[in-house]
Amino acid sequence: MINIAIMGYGVVGSGVAEVCRMNADTIRKKAGRGINIKKILDLRDFPDDPFGDRVTHRAGDIFEDPDIAIVVETIGGTGIALDLSLQALRSGKHVVTSNKELVAAHGPELMALAQQMGVSYMYEASVGGGIPIVRPLHKCLSANVIQTVAGILNGTTNYILTRMDAAGIRFDQALAEAQAKGYAEQNPTADLDGLDACRKLAILGSITLGEYIDSRKVHTEGITSIMPTDLLYAQHLQMKLKLIGRFRLLPDRRADMIVAPMLISRSHPIAVADDVNNAILVEGNALGEALFYGRGAGKLPTASAVVADVIECAMHLGRLPHLTTWAVSDRPIVRPHDECPVQALVRLHDRLPPDQIRALFGPHGAELIEAQDLHEQAWLVGQGAPLSEGQLAARLRMLDADVIGRIRLFV
Amino acid sequence: MINIAIMGYGVVGSGVAEVCRMNADTIRKKAGRGINIKKILDLRDFPDDPFGDRVTHRAGDIFEDPDIAIVVETIGGTGIALDLSLQALRSGKHVVTSNKELVAAHGPELMALAQQMGVSYMYEASVGGGIPIVRPLHKCLSANVIQTVAGILNGTTNYILTRMDAAGIRFDQALAEAQAKGYAEQNPTADLDGLDACRKLAILGSITLGEYIDSRKVHTEGITSIMPTDLLYAQHLQMKLKLIGRFRLLPDRRADMIVAPMLISRSHPIAVADDVNNAILVEGNALGEALFYGRGAGKLPTASAVVADVIECAMHLGRLPHLTTWAVSDRPIVRPHDECPVQALVRLHDRLPPDQIRALFGPHGAELIEAQDLHEQAWLVGQGAPLSEGQLAARLRMLDADVIGRIRLFV
Secondary structure (H helix, E strand, C coil), X not given: CEEEEEECCCHHHHHHHHHHHHCHHHHHHHHCCCEEEEEEECCCCCCCCCCHHHEECCCHHHHCCCCEEEEEECCCCCCHHHHXXXXXXXXXXXXXXXXXXXXXXXHHHHHHHHHHHCCCEECHHHCCCCCCCHHHHHHHCCCCCEEEEEEECCHHXXXXXXXXXXXXXXXXXXXXXXXXXXXXXCCCHHHHCCHHHHHHHHHHHHHHHXXXXXXXXXXXXXXXXXXXXXXXXXXXXXXXXXXXXXXXXXXXXXXXXXXXXXXXXXXXXXXXXXXXEEEEEEEECCCEEEEEEEECCCHHHHHHHHHHHHHHHHHCCCCCCCCCCCECCCCCCECCHHHCECCEEEEEECCCCHHHHHHHHCCCCEEEECCCCCCEEEEEECCCCCCEHHHHHHHHHHHXXXXXXXXXXXX | CEEEEEECCXXXXXXXXXXXXXXXXXHHHHXXXXXXXXXXXXXXXXXXXXXXXXXXXXXXXXXXXCCXXXXXXXXXXXXXXXXXXXXXXXXXXXXXECCHHHHHHHHHHHHHHHHHHCCCEECHHHCCCCCCCHHHHHHHXXXXXXXXXXXXXXXXXXXXHXXXXXXXXXXXXXXXXXXXXXXCCCCCHHHHCCHHHHHHHHHHHHHHHCECCCHXXXXXXXXXXXXXXXXXXXXXXXXEEEEEEEEEECCCXXXXXXXXXXXXXXXXXXXXXXXXXXXXXXXXXXXXXXXXXXXXXXXXXXXXXXXHHHHHHHHCCCCCCCCCCCEXXXXXXXXXXXXXXXXEEEEEECCCCHHHHHHHHCCCCEEEECCCCCCEEXXXXXXXXXXXXXXXXXXXXXXXXXXXXXXXXXX
């Protein structure tokens, strides 16, 4: 029997307890011993919970208990969660987390401390919910130079875009539906603005490079200004509109990174992910492309990824210190956004002569999209001619008031 | 620097050497030291190969060399590959294999010996080529009771079915095309008859249960009798026709297992895999569904999975003995085929009154499919009423000469 503690008994934390109870036999078999939840740290009490008697309000009850080997952090955020994670590691406990915000903001510090203390800091659940992606990137694909990591990393926004596409409803209507179903938080800003996807992309990029990528350096756009008409164009083009995060390794070991709504072919493997599902494509120089797909969030899927990390720790107690850290350097890893190549669908008010557009983007740089009944012009730009984000932005500024909006193509 | 040996310098074996050379920097970083190919065992010589000077024809040069810690087995088959794998393990070497036939036939013996010798026997590359699936099942999904493993496990047959679907060509034409492109071997029987997929399914099922499943117990049908008309029905039904292997856990810990061509909805995640790609769906009781997709075969993808296992061994030399073995028991794990539930598309010569079909399968047990210009009748049977494989077979026997063929539905 191995004793663990859970810090933060919210959705994921209580899910961890539920998975441990529900699958106790399977877990005992895999870990070689049973897992006992000895303490739960939370500000609240849970008198009706089956684990309610383990609740403590004092963190020291965990850190000072030599019988507790593994601590699960499911508090979230970068405040108290950081303090308690550092304390847990300093106390010689393995730490397992689902907290992507913390890993994205303080990963290097936490991993370095874990290595120094001879314990593990594990974060499979921080990306892709229950979908295995962190460990596969570390282990299974370790013989590859990873060239691309791209995909749908946020379930809330994917649900909203799927509903706007399928039901033809507006963004605010789809958001209300997502909230009613529990797929969006009451304050969904981090999801809608792309921040959540951006943190996950930065974590995946950091694993890929073995170097810390600050998520704040990644150009990030959310989905709040997506209009039903955008979805109509997507359908017209046999495409779907998805919030996609993309990491692309450059020959000089810098990377193109972006999180933004993009049009993607309906037959592309990433586009298989609708509703709250995630899909992450990894391209390696030996492997070619592989895709990981599934429920990217939710109580039990995320909890099952946390418990898998706990099992890994339990199997290797004292033998498997944290092995990989992210180097922190001053070199600029993320290529400046303005220099990145781009193709986009540009929607214009219906009053510009095609000649003017072609003059702006070159004779082969723009292609008119004929969509019936939409009472406007739309162009695919950067098609024939390479165009950078900076060039696109400059040319759209010249069109100024005529531009309704633009959406990138995933290419 | 860690020394390894490669036994069998064919497609995958030489791919292992190529990946080690091509990605030497990445591998050194991940493994914590460089990997040196010290010996290559093969009957042939390779004077023009960059590693030609490492070739030996004497296995003892590997087993008796205390500097070689890890041995890669890429010989294939169950003859000499078994002997040499056992000898390597007995000599205290870690063994990494891509040989699904060997793992499916002798996994328990090899794993037990590895455990006894305190070394690892690793086989990520035996299923799904470069797609991570063995380790994710073992590790990442370890907190789940796995209820279903299903998917497209063979690239050759998937290429043939994709071409028959897209180009409307016959089986033999598509096979010739696959052979011309190097996607099918000159003797492709094990692929076409479903044996290769069956072995992979048995390996995945064995991992899931922690018990050895003899692949010979799994009902297996190949694709050699698939007709272009079958593909036309698939298109008519908005489905694809795929060779699917499926493991389903039953409440009594037995399993329904089958490999057969099946009709699957075009929007199902598994159906995303066309051409030589594989797609494997795993359903866990906490996770829900997750899908693993990518190149299921090929020199470099498969080799990259072998090298990933080598890296794992190299990272944990002396610290990570083989931990999971497959128990061998007399209990009948695979439910008798006749008892498994089934739904199928049944094609009949156009001369049976619908009443007769409904009388046979019950009023809600069969649904007529109207397909223009196909000059025959087709029915979906087992739709409304539960039907076992045994019942379906018996009723089709009563129709006898009127039956052109039947294809299962993936449900």
